[in-house]
Amino acid sequence: MQAFRGRTGSSPRTQSGPAPAPFSCxxxxxxxxxxxxxxxxxxxxxxxxxxxxxxxxxxxxxxxxxxxxxxIAPFPPPVPDRKRKPRSNREGNSIGFLVVSLLILLSLTGVGLSMFQIFRLEKELTELRESASTEHIPPALEKLIGEKSESVKKEERKAAHLTGNPMQQDLPLEWEPISGHAFTAGIQYRNQGLVINETGLYFVYSNVLFRGSACSSQVLTHVVYKKNPASPGSQVLMEDKKINYCTNQKMWARKSYLGALFKLREMDSLHVNVSKIALVNFEESKTFFGLFKL
Structure with a gap:
């Protein structure tokens, strides 16, 4: 930067000698x-x-x-600020509005999904009521029932069906547990009776066919009873008696059927007794004994 030189008059003066002294007063x-x-x-x-x-x-x-x-030159203007300018309030307001809009949109979406689920459930309930009134099972309910039945099938059903055994020796009646139509599932056949291994409700049934070649005055008796090691003696569950079952000297036949629902305890054993073994027809379709758990 060069220093300002003084003037002695209205026009500058050039000298060949030494440089003039600086301006002074x-x-x-x-x-x-x-x-x-x-x-x-x-x-x-x-x-x-x-x-x-x-x-x-x-x-x-x-x-x-x-x-x-x-x-004299004026004082220079201030140096412009080169720092980054802060965000304006308008930009901040725009971001806040965007966030609030997104939150509102999410809330409306959740409400819409909830309403859709409610409408769908109401529709299914209406179809179920209509099917119940018309005795028609909708596919969804039919599938549910099928799955439940399959699970029940997987669980062993407690039941037994015994058929007559012609090789009778003594009372109570002896039965065939495995041949022909006979079977046992979850129920044990022991000592001429069916042994319960789980307390619950059971339907018990027994059918005996009596037949003879001549009439007699003997009373025909058919009894189903139970025993338990914890209780002395026996308890009659069902009983049937027949009199005057024939009117002439010709051959005759009479059927006696017993069936009812009972609550049986664990270790109960059920047996069948008759008045006379010789009058019983032991064909498997005519004399049988069984039960099943509900």
Whole structure:
């Protein structure tokens, strides 16, 4: 930066001799000098071009002996702030509005899904009621019933069906547990009776066919009873008696059927007794005994 040179008149003067002294004014024998102001190195490195700035010592009469006020460059404008400007309030408001809109949209979506599920359940309930009134099972309920029946099939059903045994020796009646139509499932056949291994409700039935070649006055008796090791004696569950079962001397036949529902305990054993073994027809389709658990 170059220092400002003083003037002695309205036009500059060029001398061949030594350089003229700097501009000065004489007031009370004090010499005033015009000195350049050096900007800091940091500001000089900026791309902004600053005009030359001069600092002038005070003089009593600048209009006559020093440079005019118009010759002094004004103070430079402030350096623009190069920092990143903060986000405006409008941008913040836009982001907040977007977040609130998304939350409202999610809430409406959840409500819509809930209403759809409610409508679907109401529709299925209406179809179920209509099917119940018309005795028609809808496919969904039929599938559910099928799955339940399959699970029941997997669980062993407690039941037994015994058929007559012609090789009778003594009362109570002896039975065939495995041949022909006879079977046992979850029920044990032991000592001429069926043994219960689980307490519950059971339907018990027994059928005996009596036949003879001549009439007699003997009473035909058919009894189903139970025993338990924890209780002494026996208890009659069902009984049937027949009298006057024939009117002439010809052959005759009479059927006696017993069946009822009972609550049986574990270790109960059920047996069948008759008045006379010789009058019993032991064909498997005519004399049988069984039960099943509900």
């Amino acid at each position: 004489h007031t009370d024998d004090h010499t005033k000098h015009v000195q350049p102001i050096r900007l800091p190195a940091m500001q000089q490195n900026l791309n902004y071009v600053y005009p030359q700035i001069f600092w002038v010592d005070g003089c009593t009469n600048l209009s006559t002996s020093g440079p005019s006020e118009s010759s």
